Amino acid sequence: MKKVTVNGRIWVEINGENFLGSGRIELLEKIEALGSLRKAAISMGLSYRKAYYAVRSMNELAPALLVELKQGGKGGGGAKLSKSGRKIVIKYHQIAHDFVIFLTKQSDVL
Amino acid sequence: MKKVTVNGRIWVEINGENFLGSGRIELLEKIEALGSLRKAAISMGLSYRKAYYAVRSMNELAPALLVELKQGGKGGGGAKLSKSGRKIVIKYHQIAHDFVIFLTKQSDVL
DNA sequence: TGACGTTATTCATTAAGAGGAATAACGTTA
DNA sequence: TAACGTTATTCCTCTTAATGAATAACGTCA
Numbered sequence: 001m002k003k004v005t006v007n008g009r010i011w012v013e014i015n016g017e018n019f020l021g022s023g024r025i026e027l028l029e030k031i032e033a034l035g036s037l038r039k040a041a042i043s044m045g046l047s048y049r050k051a052y053y054a055v056r057s058m059n060e061l062a063p064a065l066l067v068e069l070k071q072g073g074k075g076g077g078g079a080k081l082s083k084s085g086r087k088i089v090i091k092y093h094q095i096a097h098d099f100v101i102f103l104t105k106q107s108d109v110l
Numbered sequence: 111m112k113k114v115t116v117n118g119r120i121w122v123e124i125n126g127e128n129f130l131g132s133g134r135i136e137l138l139e140k141i142e143a144l145g146s147l148r149k150a151a152i153s154m155g156l157s158y159r160k161a162y163y164a165v166r167s168m169n170e171l172a173p174a175l176l177v178e179l180k181q182g183g184k185g186g187g188g189a190k191l192s193k194s195g196r197k198i199v200i201k202y203h204q205i206a207h208d209f210v211i212f213l214t215k216q217s218d219v220l
Numbered sequence: 221t222g223a224c225g226t227t228a229t230t231c232a233t234t235a236a237g238a239g240g241a242a243t244a245a246c247g248t249t250a
Numbered sequence: 251t252a253a254c255g256t257t258a259t260t261c262c263t264c265t266t267a268a269t270g271a272a273t274a275a276c277g278t279c280a
Contacts, residue, residue, distance in 0.1 A: 002173060004129075006205060008120035010213070012220070014112050038226065047269065052228070063112060069227060072277030076225025095116060095216050102212050103120070106205050110122070148256065157239060162258070179257065182247030186255025 006106040010099050012092070014061045024054055025092050028085060031055075031067060037079040055079070062088075116216040120209050122202070124171045134164055135202050138195060141165075141177060147189040165189070172198075 011021035030040035041051035055067045066085035071077045081089075121131035140150035151161035165177045176195035181187045191199075 002124050005123050007123050010118035013115050013117050071227040077227055181257040184248055187257055
């Protein structure tokens with residue numbers, strides 16, 4: 001018997017521009033865990049450049065910085081989440097959870 | 111004030127393979143309206159080839175043909191939806207409608 | 221003041237997808 | 251049997267996205 005399922009993807013937009021998806025959320029979490037954008041990128045198998053542009057885009061779109069980047073200094077610098085950065089990660093997970101439930105329900109109906 | 115919204119995309123999979131999304135649904139509707147795959151593709155600004163491969167993929171994955179293609183004959187041939195093809199278009203619209211409601215609710219929460 | 225490890229940026233190459241062009245194949249109809 | 255308009259298929263080009271390499275810039279600390 002063939003298995004039919006409803007799948008999907010959600011993301012957050014600000015003024016119609018892509019702001020946050022699951023990939024960026026994972027990046028934020030890695031940044032919080034590792035304290036370094038470079039290490040976060042590598043741990044996800046992501047190029048540093050792509051990760052950097054993602055952070056830059058997020059910080060530009062958000063009303064307040066999500067990631068605080070520090071260049072030079074102790075350890076060469078580093079990256080960490082701001083308070084609003086940590087908040088938005090939690091909020092996103094709530095939405096993603098509801099979405100999984102939605103998809104499951106729709107798959108059952110099929 | 112910046113406008114923050116949750117957006118997304120859903121599709122139907124069969125055995126984990128992409129089966130139906132909004133584009134393919136639109137294609138099915140155009141086929142029903144125009145009776146020709148070529149005309150349907152053109153009306154959507156789609157290349158015939160892409161439309162053809164989409165139909166082929168759908169027909170192969172579905173338990174029963176969604177689109178009946180006829181080559182040669184009166185008018186050169188034509189394309190039309192099977193009964194199960196028409197059914198699935200209706201079902202998809204129901205799911206898509208629920209999804210819009212879901213997205214609106216999530217956007218309100220933000 | 222030099223070493224360090226990070227952030228910040230540019231450049232060139234490669235991979236993949238989209239698209240168009242061209243043509244074969246088909247079956248009815250006049 | 252020739253014309254017609256469609257389905258069916260192949261091939262090549264072009265554009266765009268992804269990737270990696272290389273390097274500059276920075277600020278602390280020994």
